Amino acid sequence: MIIPRPRIEAALERALERAPVVALIGARQVGKTTLARKLADRAKGTLYLDLERIADRRKLEDAEAFLQAQAGHLTVLDEVQRLPELFAELRGIVDDRRAGGERSMQFLLLGSASLDLIQQVSETLAGRIIYLEMPPIGAEEAAAASIDIDRLWLRGGFPDSLTAVTDEDSYLWRQAFVRSYLERDVPMFAPRMPAAMIGRLWTMLANGQGNTLNSARLGQGLGVSAPMIGRYIDLLVDLMLVRRLQPWSGNLGKRLVKSPKIYVRDSGLVHALLEIGTLNQLLGHPVVGPSWEGFVIETLIEAAGPDVAPLFYRTADGAEIDLVFEQAGKPKVAIEVKRASAPQAERGFFVACDDLEIENRIIVGAGAEDYPARGGAKVRTLLSAVKEIREILKSPFPA
Known part of the structure; x- marks a missing residue:
């Protein structure tokens, strides 16, 4: 049984309209991945990567080239705190697209440790990111x-x-x-x-x-x-x-x-x-x-x-x-x-x-x-x- 989460879902959709990068944070097993996959099913061409999987991390060995190839689509990066070095790459990609007058590059970051993730991201993505916390079912x-x-x-x-x-x-x-x-x-x-x-x-x-x-x-x-x-x-x-x-x-x-x-x-x-x-x-x-x-x-x-x-x-x-x-x-x-x-x-x-x-x-x-x-x-x-x-x-x- 999947319980609908309309408020956080609507908030996430609004955030994705307003910023090139959105971080959805919450405890493990709270439903972040389920929500992200639901959005991905509706957005054609969405890429989902689970950075706890070795195979998905290997795709990002040349992160800039791989992610640039996803231009125009939403990219979901789950358990993103596993690859903190990725944040600098995201900043470069977002800024390159902005410099060209485009806003077609969007990233949804999922993480399960708020302070750790925010501290790492804030150093590189300030002004480019919106944070949302996903609570348990209310x-x-x-x-x-x-x-x-x-x-x-x-x-x-x-x-x-x-x-x-x-x-x-x-x-x-x-x-x-x-x-x-x-x-x-x-x-x-x-x-x-x-x-x-x-x-x-x-x-x-x-x-x-x-x-x-x-x-x-x-x-x-x-x-x-x-x-x-x-x-x-x-x-x-x-x-x-x-x-x-x-x-x-x-x-x-x-x-x-x-x-x-x-x-x-x-x-x-x-x-x-x-x-x-x-x-x-x-x-x-x-x-x-x-x-x-x-x-x-x-x-x-x-x-x-x-x-x-x-x-x-x-x-x-x-x-x-x-x-x-x-x-x-x-x-x-x-x-x-x-x-x-x-x-x-x-x-x-x-x-x-x-x-x-x-x-x-x-x-x-x-x-x-x-x-x-x-x-x-x-x-x-x-x-x-x-x-x-x-x-x-x-x-x-x-x-």
């Missing part, structure tokens, strides 16, 4: 495929996990996915980092889903230094497996929490790391609340789009907002997340909203109804919250 896409929210929450948004025949099949897929990252990707992207240690840290982060980062405590638990913990987390963030949610840091004359909160981005991976295979096991596990919080936060960050800053707010006095969206330098939306069918925000949420002068106050629960709440807040289902966030934070530039 709530709207799952709903359109008649997949309910709890199933998406339990299994996560990786297509093969979400569409598995049974929960057991999904769980086994995610277990293998975790092993694959530790056995293959960590040694490839960070050969000097011990994969087993990073695996233990990944599990610790899942156990502490949504906690503020305490590198010293994590380092003590693993027997390594706090700076080393930072480097391990950098890698997991780079692989788009972990999110650092930064604190709001404006000047209000209050003592604010300054450490980021750490989330394993995909809820299904949280559950696999903690050996949770069924919804009943999840509902009875201590991580149920933090897991739901991380799932909702990741969903709403994707809904808000790349031009909005996601933050959290917490003071030493206990005023707290789970998720703040800041737009044009101003806090615009406050989100409280509760795993309850009739959720209620605590006093600290409203104090924090008053601190930041936020009028858009949304409480996302696990119920099936939307209704007004006290303090100017609104209780929303996750799907309703996605739609409302998009409306409040809509870009001034039409799609």
